[in-house]
Amino acid sequence: MFATMNNIPYLLGDQFASKFTWFPEQASTFAAENDWLFFLITWICVLFFIPIAGCLFYFCWKYSKPKGQKAESNTAHNTPLELAWSILPSFFLVAMFVIGARSYLNQRTVPEGANNIGLKAFKWGWTMDYGEGIMNPELHILVNEPTKLSMRSSDVIHSVFVPAFRAKKDVVPGRYNYMWFEADVASEKVSAEELEKAKRQFEMNGGGVWDYDEWQFTPDGYRFFDLYCTEYCGKNHSVMQTAVVVHSTVEDLNAWIEKVSKRPSDQTPEAWGEKLYNQRGCAGCHSLDGSKRVGPSFKESYGNERLLSDDTTVRADEDYIRNSILYPKKQVVKGYQPVMPSYQGQLSDDDIASIIAYLKTVSDYGPKAAAEVPKAEETTEE
Numbered sequence: 001m002f003a004t005m006n007n008i009p010y011l012l013g014d015q016f017a018s019k020f021t022w023f024p025e026q027a028s029t030f031a032a033e034n035d036w037l038f039f040l041i042t043w044i045c046v047l048f049f050i051p052i053a054g055c056l057f058y059f060c061w062k063y064s065k066p067k068g069q070k071a072e073s074n075t076a077h078n079t080p081l082e083l084a085w086s087i088l089p090s091f092f093l094v095a096m097f098v099i100g101a102r103s104y105l106n107q108r109t110v111p112e113g114a115n116n117i118g119l120k121a122f123k124w125g126w127t128m129d130y131g132e133g134i135m136n137p138e139l140h141i142l143v144n145e146p147t148k149l150s151m152r153s154s155d156v157i158h159s160v161f162v163p164a165f166r167a168k169k170d171v172v173p174g175r176y177n178y179m180w181f182e183a184d185v186a187s188e189k190v191s192a193e194e195l196e197k198a199k200r201q202f203e204m205n206g207g208g209v210w211d212y213d214e215w216q217f218t219p220d221g222y223r224f225f226d227l228y229c230t231e232y233c234g235k236n237h238s239v240m241q242t243a244v245v246v247h248s249t250v251e252d253l254n255a256w257i258e259k260v261s262k263r264p265s266d267q268t269p270e271a272w273g274e275k276l277y278n279q280r281g282c283a284g285c286h287s288l289d290g291s292k293r294v295g296p297s298f299k300e301s302y303g304n305e306r307l308l309s310d311d312t313t314v315r316a317d318e319d320y321i322r323n324s325i326l327y328p329k330k331q332v333v334k335g336y337q338p339v340m341p342s343y344q345g346q347l348s349d350d351d352i353a354s355i356i357a358y359l360k361t362v363s364d365y366g367p368k369a370a371a372e373v374p375k376a377e378e379t380t381e382e
């Protein structure tokens with residue numbers, strides 16, 4: 001039976017959970033103190049709960065009367081007893097407050113020289129900003145160095161939670177918020193063979209969004225800690241997760257940043273565009289199969305006639321797609337809310353060109369259609 005109990009954290013998807021606790025691994029300088037205080041408060045509560053509940057049942061039994069017999073009035077009281085049970089527990093209360101407040105202040109005071117990373121939350125994903133226009137949904141940080149996140153939201157209230165770091169903070173639209181932590185456990189790298197095998201499987205399944213839960217490592221082969229949204233923010237709140245990778249050296253971190261900063265020379269714009277499409281949250285609001293999500297499907301977008309909210313029509317050409325990505329509120333497709341976040345300053349020219357190249361390949365009205373469908377069936381002036 002114990003074996004089963006111990007397996008539950010694993011079943012819940014947290015492979016780092018230790019055998020002796022319900023909590024995930026402690027991987028930051030906050031973790032040990034946090035857990036210690038949590039158990040202190042829990043045990044104090046248990047210590048009070050058991051005698052109080054015991055007295056309750058005992059008195060129920062002791063002073064119960066047979067049916068019909070009148071209850072005695074008892075208005076007397078015992079001053080020393082009442083003082084004792086008021087004053088003694090208040091020492092515990094003050095102690096819990098002082099320890100909790102100290103730990104809270106520590107978590108709110110960013111150490112000087114912390115590495116700053118921007119974080120943007122949106123429905124439904126995360127974009128980390130490493131400076132110089134380098135953005136990625138994964139959070140990559142250095143071990144044993146404080147990291148500060150400068151956080152903002154482009155729509156509703158979200159909340160960042162990294163359970164292994166015991167760190168959590170709301171991200172509120174219209175203002176910057178911040179949090180910091182210092183990871184003290186570096187992420188391991190899986191073997192080249194394991195990564196190769198996963199990549200092959202991934203290709204065989206048709207590519208798309210990398211399944212972190214299934215592989216338990218990132219597409220670059222790093223084990224990771226989970227980062228969740230922990231403030232209910234709409235339909236896809238539950239999938240608003242990403243990976244936190246802790247690098248053991250600056251060189252390793254910089255090599256990763258360099259790698260993701262731009263399209264590798266051996267990758268086609270279409271392939272890079274598909275990657276960005278899946279990484280930057282487009283897939284959360286747009287489908288490829290014609291189904292309507294928060295935004296229109298790309299199956300009938302590129303090359304098609306679009307009806308806008310002001311009842312004008314426009315051909316979805318490269319320029320239109322580009323403008324839709326940079327200034328989404330300018331031309332709003334009829335029947336949709338203007339909720340798409342602008343990607344201005346977040347995607348380079350090459351990134352946008354790559355996305356457009358990719359969107360062409362998935363549209364029924366793109367080059368694919370021109371090649372396959374006989375012209376006569378394609379006329380739109382009917």
Ligand code: HEC
Nearest residue numbers: 280281282285294295296301321324328331332333336340
């Ligand atoms: C929060 C949801 C959301 C996200 C994320 C999002 N979009 Fe949109 N998008 C919309 C909505 C809603 C519309 C329709 C309203 C409008 O035109 O602004 C739209 C419209 C578009 C259009 C015009 C489509 C057409 O058929 O006319 C393009 C192109 C587009 N989005 C591209 C993207 C790309 C590329 C990304 C990722 C880099 C992205 N969107 C991310 C919600 C989203």
Ligand SMILES: [Cu+2]
Nearest residue numbers: 158229233240
């Ligand atoms: Cu959220």
